[in-house]
Amino acid sequence: MDTRAFDPAMIVAVIPDLLRFLDVTLLVAITSIVLGSLGGIALAWMKLSKKRVLFAIAEAYIYIMRCTPSIVLLFIVFYGLPELLFSFFGFNANTVHRAVFAILTFTLLFSAYISEVFRAAYLAVPKGQYEAAVSIGLSPWQAVFRVVLPQAAVIALPNFGNATINLMKEGALAYTIGLIDLIGQGSLIIAQNFGAYGIETYTACMLIYWILTLLIEQAFARLERRLDKGQSFAVRDAAKKPGFLPNWMKGGEAHGA
Amino acid sequence: MELDYEFMQKTFFEVWQGAGVTLSLTALSLLIATAPAFYLAVLRLRGSTASRSIARLYVSFVRGTPIILQILLLYSLLPSILNVLVKAAGLDFNIFESVSPFWYAVVVFSLNTTALLAEVFRSALLAIPKGQLEAGLSIGLSELTTYVRVIIPQALVVALPNICNVTVNLIKGTSLAFLMTVKDVMAIGKVSASYGYNYIEAYVDVFVVYLVLCSIVQVLYRFAELRLGAFRGNDWN
16 A cells, blocks of 8 residues: 555644534533533432432432443434334434434433532531531521532532543544534545545544643633632642741651652 | 334344453453553653653543544554554565454553553552652662552552543443444444344343443452452451
């Protein structure tokens, strides 16, 4: 096989073409994150509730979703759901946009992942915070919404950021059901070039995703600093300042050997 | 709608035949990735500035891009590179016909797992207090012996839940190997699904197989954790 030389200029050349479809990728990701967060809140609430049935349902759902490859769920939703809808309701789902199926799939997945994050964050706020709030006369609802949840939100933020990035990456699968997003457009470009420039086009897609990931990471790090209201970061920063004791005496250092 | 139960039953056993490929792909990738991942983790903790940033760049890149793109890219890149190498070595060997796509899949998933495991190992090593290394050195062990006999056994227990996560995600991730025409669980399910348009039945079968595989793996890791963590008392967590 005579190999055509790798053409770095092509990477730059396809980026504008790819970016035109960035909005589809982002739309699918953001809608799934918003809807999935609502589902995650409901699931976390079920897992925290004292009703055993609710707990068991949430637990089973989360376990099953954790063990399901996203592509399998995507295919079940995309190929299976229209059949189900048609036979039960006579509803023809073939005209529904593919993005809807992708969003539905990623919402189902994201709600399972994120519910554990929410639950852990809620449990991480000491109970005394709630008791203190109630003892100074707030109603239980006020105590939860004004005192516990704002603190839990900050705790949940880093993991929420991770889950967001993971979801965005999994969103890349949507092209396998024929959605024209970033990668869908990439494969169209490759097809238009009669299969040439595959490596360059995929590299361009990867660069775009990488930059997106780094941006999201940065955004969450900043948000965390802002919402933290000078609590844990202040403590951390204070620890870095030369204080009364020299650093080696403080003990409990990590093994950064 | 009537589900075709007969088809479902038949396909279920067919799909199971792919479990071997899925599991060997997972196991091989994990095995291959372990050593370089550990090396990367150590580099990030105590390497020179340059090697630290190279390790960070690699991890960030792999974790920042979708695995599906890594598959698509390497699957178009690797055969050509190999071909050039073989030609350069003057061998008469047809890469495109004689290398099974399974091996390309192994390469892709090993590279991916290396980055993920490096992060796991790094955080596990960070969890072991520095005093452990110092104590080992002070009683006359070499640094290597201290690592092998003192630090790694403790770090491994810390890392196990995360390694379990990586493994489960890897099993799920290998379902994308069908893009490289590897005949794993997903690929067999996909073929049977499109053969008679029995999508729901076939994919539910595939889904059950993954559920069972992941459950078994999680139980095994739980055992390993209890056993390796015996030194800290089994009721510790």
